Amino acid sequence: MRVPFVSFIPMETELDSDLRSAFERVYTASWYIEGKEDASFEKAFAQYCGTKYCIGCGNGLDALMLILKALDIGAGDEVIVPSNTYIATALAVTYVGATPVFAEPDIRTFNIDPSKIEEKITPKTKAIMPVHLYGQPCDMDPIMDIARSHGLYIVEDCAQAHGATYKGQKVGSFGIAAGFSFYPGKNLGALGDAGAAVTSDKKLADRIRAMGNYGSDYKYHHIYKGNNSRLDEFQAAFLSAKLPHLDRMNEERRRIASLYTAGIRNPLVELPYVMDGVVPVWHIFGIRCSKRDALEKYLTDNGVTVNKHYPIPMHMQECYRDLEIPEGALPIAEEISRTELSLPMYYGMTDAQIKYVIDQINSFKG
Numbered sequence: 001m002r003v004p005f006v007s008f009i010p011m012e013t014e015l016d017s018d019l020r021s022a023f024e025r026v027y028t029a030s031w032y033i034e035g036k037e038d039a040s041f042e043k044a045f046a047q048y049c050g051t052k053y054c055i056g057c058g059n060g061l062d063a064l065m066l067i068l069k070a071l072d073i074g075a076g077d078e079v080i081v082p083s084n085t086y087i088a089t090a091l092a093v094t095y096v097g098a099t100p101v102f103a104e105p106d107i108r109t110f111n112i113d114p115s116k117i118e119e120k121i122t123p124k125t126k127a128i129m130p131v132h133l134y135g136q137p138c139d140m141d142p143i144m145d146i147a148r149s150h151g152l153y154i155v156e157d158c159a160q161a162h163g164a165t166y167k168g169q170k171v172g173s174f175g176i177a178a179g180f181s182f183y184p185g186k187n188l189g190a191l192g193d194a195g196a197a198v199t200s201d202k203k204l205a206d207r208i209r210a211m212g213n214y215g216s217d218y219k220y221h222h223i224y225k226g227n228n229s230r231l232d233e234f235q236a237a238f239l240s241a242k243l244p245h246l247d248r249m250n251e252e253r254r255r256i257a258s259l260y261t262a263g264i265r266n267p268l269v270e271l272p273y274v275m276d277g278v279v280p281v282w283h284i285f286g287i288r289c290s291k292r293d294a295l296e297k298y299l300t301d302n303g304v305t306v307n308k309h310y311p312i313p314m315h316m317q318e319c320y321r322d323l324e325i326p327e328g329a330l331p332i333a334e335e336i337s338r339t340e341l342s343l344p345m346y347y348g349m350t351d352a353q354i355k356y357v358i359d360q361i362n363s364f365k366g
């Protein structure tokens with residue numbers, strides 16, 4: 001049997017007529033940027049997140065970058081980001097001219113460890129960017145307390161966590177603002193690149209929107225040196241067609257995760273840990289294994305496509321050599337990069353496929 005890491009086919013088959021009519025609607029209207037579709041998706045997504053405003057952007061990296069820019073974070077400032085994340089989190093900080101400062105994650109949750117944040121705060125620190133990695137919400141109560149007591153902004157990176165909740169509250173509604181990605185493989189994915197920022201602060205919302213629209217508050221009037229990063233009408237229409245199905249599709253991911261958790265019994269494998277009080281959305285189902293590379297080869301040889309999130313930690317990437325953080329300096333992120341393996345996880349996986357993945361992992365002898 002072959003099990004792909006991800007497939008859009010089951011979802012796209014189910015939503016086929018909705019997606020085609022979304023395309024028809026935009027093409028017939030012949031209006032492609034800053035139109036009705038963008039406005040109506042923004043309204044629906046803000047409501048979904050429990051925030052007042054949503055600003056569509058070109059992608060998730062831009063959403064994060066525009067938020068930081070709108071908060072006036074730039075040269076000379078520091079932003080605390082987890083040492084285990086996708087590189088976009090750190091790049092958003094770099095792009096505005098600030099410096100990313102890496103704080104270690106909790107080895108069980110893979111998310112930023114609240115007890116490791118305060119030691120990274122300096123007089124230059126302006127914000128903390130918790131990343132709800134793999135669709136698991138961060139432990140927000142202690143993070144909010146730290147931000148409050150040090151007067152720091154919280155900017156959430158929700159690129160992997162659309163719809164996840166912490167103590168009943170949606171991620172994206174905790175900080176001053178949050179960035180989402182609608183990259184096709186994300187839990188809510190467009191049919192191309194797309195992203196959004198959400199916030200409940202009106203002034204900040206206006207600034208983010210202007211920042212992503214050439215720094216313009218009205219046509220041909222530029223108050224900031226902005227970027228061009230907007231959500232186009234096609235992507236907004238596709239996202240509007242998919243949003244009503246997001247909770248149901250996340251629920252299906254939770255069902256797959258619970259089958260994995262119940263079925264995988266291999267002493268070499270450590271299953272993901274879920275904190276009390278959170279509802280994860282399983283963007284990624286990440287296990288850990290001391291013989292990770294052998295397990296990867298075994299699964300691949302047996303038709304199961306797996307992935308690593310992420311094989312090289314950010315501080316060891318060539319592009320961040322200038323930060324001069326030596327290997328060994330962030331041991332938990334490095335340990336995760338050596339041991340994490342992501343299993344197939346997508347809406348529409350069949351029970352036979354799930355059982356096959358479980359059986360293959362259980363028969364791995366190391």
Ligand SMILES: *Cc1c(COP(=O)(O)O)cnc(C)c1O
Binds near residue numbers: 194195
């Ligand atoms: C995908 C992702 C991003 C960036 O989103 P793009 O739409 O690809 O720019 C940012 N942060 C995390 C954690 C991501 O997984």
